Amino acid sequence: DTEVTQTPKHLVMGMTNKKSLKCEQHMGHRAMYWYKQKAKKPPELMFVYSYEKLSINESVPSRFSPECPNSSLLNLHLHALQPEDSALYLCASSQVSGGAFFGQGTRLTVV
Amino acid sequence: TQLLEQSPQFLSIQEGENLTVYCNSSSVFSSLQWYRQEPGEGPVLLVTVVTGGEVKKLKRLTFQFGDARKDSSLHITAAQPGDTGLYLCAGARTGGFKTIFGAGTRLFVKA
Numbered sequence: 582d583t584e585v586t587q588t589p590k591h592l593v594m595g596m597t598n599k600k601s602l603k604c605e606q607h608m609g610h611r612a613m614y615w616y617k618q619k620a621k622k623p624p625e626l627m628f629v630y631s632y633e634k635l636s637i638n639e640s641v642p643s644r645f646s647p648e649c650p651n652s653s654l655l656n657l658h659l660h661a662l663q664p665e666d667s668a669l670y671l672c673a674s675s676q677v678s679g680g681a682f683f684g685q686g687t688r689l690t691v692v
Numbered sequence: 693t694q695l696l697e698q699s700p701q702f703l704s705i706q707e708g709e710n711l712t713v714y715c716n717s718s719s720v721f722s723s724l725q726w727y728r729q730e731p732g733e734g735p736v737l738l739v740t741v742v743t744g745g746e747v748k749k750l751k752r753l754t755f756q757f758g759d760a761r762k763d764s765s766l767h768i769t770a771a772q773p774g775d776t777g778l779y780l781c782a783g784a785r786t787g788g789f790k791t792i793f794g795a796g797t798r799l800f801v802k803a
Contacts, residue, residue: 673734680737686732
């Protein structure tokens with residue numbers, strides 16, 4: 582199984598809503614990532630979890646809150662987002678070193 | 693700040709032509725990856741290179757890591773319309789999870 586599964590695929594939310602993005606992998610990878618990608622731009626790193634501990638937070642606003650319940654799951658909790666937060670949110674996983682496997686992403690629209 | 697500069701940014705060629713995409717930096721990377729991304733989907737890992745001077749082949753794609761581990765190239769032989777997509781290079785420094793992406797090369801292969 583070389584898949585990273587993200588749900589939902591599409592999400593439309595209001596600025597006062599609370600929602601969560603979910604990510605799952607069963608490759609035994611101990612590093613998991615959240616990236617944000619705007620149109621025609623490369624992915625931008627948001628958070629990295631290593632061995633279920635947050636190791637990198639790229640100065641992401643607190644309206645984005647990551648959570649790693651176990652080594653296979655990664656969540657991104659969203660609250661009070663702004664329209665400019667609309668983007669493709671990508672989850673990825675990797676061995677401690679090496680290339681990452683990405684999910685298909687969640688297309689988020691904030692209205 | 694470590695930057696990965698990709699060139700060219702956009703390439704439109706005829707089926708059957710050869711092409712090379714470059715990824716350059718002033719920083720040394722412990723590993724470098726190449727990804728291909730289709731619109732609205734997550735990047736797909738093509739290759740990871742870790743040793744200076746390393747050359748890897750994937751069918752018609754040849755990847756090279758520079759001797760000093762600061763640059764890489766992707767060469768496609770006899771391009772096909774199915775090669776159309778966004779090609780991204782990404783690198784991480786030794787012992788780090790902070791992967792940075794180049795801006796990408798958008799390739800369009802005309803039949």
